[in-house]
Amino acid sequence: MSVITVLRAGPLVTVQDMGRPGQLAYGVSASGALDKGAYGLAGAFVGARSGAALEFSSLGLSFRYSGEDCRIGFAGGDFVLSMNGMPQPWPSSAMLSDGDVAEIATGRWGNYGYVRFDREIDCVSVMGSRSTNAVVGLGGRVLKEGDTLSLIPLDPQTPDAVRIDQAFGPEELLAPIRVVWSIHADLFSQTVKSAFIETDFQITARMDRMGVRLKDGQGVFRNAKILSLVSDSVVPGDIQILGDGTPIVLLRDHQPTGGYPRIATIISADLDRFAQIRPGKAVRFKPVTLETAYTALRAGRR
Amino acid sequence: MTVGTRDLPMPRLMPLGDCALLVRFSERIEEAATLAIVAFADAAARAGLPGVVDIVPNLASVLLRYDPEKTGFAELSAEVRLLVSRPMRSPCESAHHSVAIRFGGEAGPDLDDAAQALGMNREAFIAQHNRRPLRVLATGFAPGFVYCGLHGDDMKLPRRSAVRDRVPAGSVLFAAGQTAITSTPLPTGWHVIGHTEFANFDASKCPPTRMRAGDTVSFEVLP
Numbered sequence: 001m002s003v004i005t006v007l008r009a010g011p012l013v014t015v016q017d018m019g020r021p022g023q024l025a026y027g028v029s030a031s032g033a034l035d036k037g038a039y040g041l042a043g044a045f046v047g048a049r050s051g052a053a054l055e056f057s058s059l060g061l062s063f064r065y066s067g068e069d070c071r072i073g074f075a076g077g078d079f080v081l082s083m084n085g086m087p088q089p090w091p092s093s094a095m096l097s098d099g100d101v102a103e104i105a106t107g108r109w110g111n112y113g114y115v116r117f118d119r120e121i122d123c124v125s126v127m128g129s130r131s132t133n134a135v136v137g138l139g140g141r142v143l144k145e146g147d148t149l150s151l152i153p154l155d156p157q158t159p160d161a162v163r164i165d166q167a168f169g170p171e172e173l174l175a176p177i178r179v180v181w182s183i184h185a186d187l188f189s190q191t192v193k194s195a196f197i198e199t200d201f202q203i204t205a206r207m208d209r210m211g212v213r214l215k216d217g218q219g220v221f222r223n224a225k226i227l228s229l230v231s232d233s234v235v236p237g238d239i240q241i242l243g244d245g246t247p248i249v250l251l252r253d254h255q256p257t258g259g260y261p262r263i264a265t266i267i268s269a270d271l272d273r274f275a276q277i278r279p280g281k282a283v284r285f286k287p288v289t290l291e292t293a294y295t296a297l298r299a300g301r302r
Numbered sequence: 303m304t305v306g307t308r309d310l311p312m313p314r315l316m317p318l319g320d321c322a323l324l325v326r327f328s329e330r331i332e333e334a335a336t337l338a339i340v341a342f343a344d345a346a347a348r349a350g351l352p353g354v355v356d357i358v359p360n361l362a363s364v365l366l367r368y369d370p371e372k373t374g375f376a377e378l379s380a381e382v383r384l385l386v387s388r389p390m391r392s393p394c395e396s397a398h399h400s401v402a403i404r405f406g407g408e409a410g411p412d413l414d415d416a417a418q419a420l421g422m423n424r425e426a427f428i429a430q431h432n433r434r435p436l437r438v439l440a441t442g443f444a445p446g447f448v449y450c451g452l453h454g455d456d457m458k459l460p461r462r463s464a465v466r467d468r469v470p471a472g473s474v475l476f477a478a479g480q481t482a483i484t485s486t487p488l489p490t491g492w493h494v495i496g497h498t499e500f501a502n503f504d505a506s507k508c509p510p511t512r513m514r515a516g517d518t519v520s521f522e523v524l525p
Contacts, residue, residue, distance in 0.1 A: 183318055232318075233322070235318055237319055294320060
């Protein structure tokens with residue numbers, strides 16, 4: 001058996017995989033890696049098959065490995081990686097040996113990174129997934145300094161198809177985030193809808209796996225009062241407007257239902273990219289048709 | 303629950319992102335919509351709509367999540383319209399649940415306020431609350447969290463102005479003509495009127511919830 005000992009943990013270090021979709025009817029959102037393409041890429045660096053990931057945020061993670069030799073893959077955004085003090089490229093792959101120390105520190109761009117192994121992380125699979133939903137206490141927990149995790153042989157059922165949705169660099173983070181108009185778009189005036197797509201919003205530091213608060217510096221939604229609505233299911237990428245006019249983009253640990261008006265929803269192909277935009281950066285939304293959204297998704301999956 | 307056929311009102315179909323279609327039966331919570339939602343969700347599950355991966359009954363709508371590799375909004379909308387145009391069987395598999403509630407005191411700190419706001423004393427409120435079985439309207443907001451309704455017009459109360467940061471699993475909540483039961487600790491602006499040992503959510507079970515939309519539920523007083 002192999003063991004990972006956490007030597008240093010930034011905020012939001014969690015176990016994640018592709019999540020547990022299909023449970024919304026029980027009040028459970030899917031969770032899973034915030035950048036699924038990067039999750040896939042970390043797996044591809046390991047080889048044909050790999051286990052769940054440790055997802056970490058921009059302040060990174062440091063850990064010591066003990067056990068027999070193990071292949072590890074690193075990916076997601078940009079981080080500064082060293083192994084036993086020796087600088088390594090990012091993203092990359094390495095062979096871990098007993099006593100090795102990996103130090104992952106803040107890089108130039110991106111919010112989330114992933115490490116995966118040719119082993120499985122030994123934590124209970126809940127409703128078909130090891131993903132941590134810390135908000136409701138499903139799956140693992142948020143890892144702290146001193147925590148240990150065991151690595152066990154991969155389950156023979158682990159699918160071996162490693163799919164890479166998309167690899168993008170910092171330039172792509174500047175491109176508009178594509179959206180489709182959402183279920184309450186018609187409740188907003190044409191003026192507000194136009195302003196929504198012609199204005200830069202700012203990513204704020206109030207972000208976690210549930211959602212990202214945007215700064216509406218131009219006051220697009222300042223006067224967009226909409227009365228309370230009967231709640232409907234939420235999907236990742238929904239952009240909801242709070243009563244005080246604050247826009248929030250909901251991510252993979254979202255509440256399963258919500259009663260705030262939703263003006264637009266980020267298309268699936270752009271959700272990974274959105275999750276990697278750092279606080280303080282501007283974001284512009286661009287409406288597209290469903291056909292464009294489907295085409296972009298298929299292109300990313302090739 | 304009665305078995306029969308019913309004609310559904312034609313719902314509004316809306317895309318929710320590029321992987322889901324929202325079938326909206328109403329803009330508010332009303333008995334007719336509730337029955338339509340339960341019947342439609344049941345019929346959609348039976349029909350095995352191609353590409354649909356998740357059927358989620360809400361308070362006034364049903365969400366169909368789909369795999370965009372297998373279907374699309376236009377294609378699925380056509381299937382839904384076809385389905386809705388047929389007379390629908392009322393689902394006959396709905397279960398009944400009996401939920402014992404410890405009302406008031408530490409278990410229900412807002413009971414007296416709620417009763418007073420409706421012009422009743424505590425006993426009259428409890429009697430009115432438990433008078434007839436309710437229907438499970440939807441699961442949502444949190445794991446295993448169920449909305450039950452609707453109470454009569456004499457039992458309509460808005461939410462509290464203040465939010466309680468954390469109420470325990472099993473809290474019995476009351477607002478907007480509904481009674482809700484929590485299965486996980488959570489913050490709420492609803493009136494906390496009691497507590498039950500009824501545990502609706504167990505992640506190790508399949509399905510993880512005991513109640514489903516359309517089931518009936520009756521309440522008893524636990525002394």
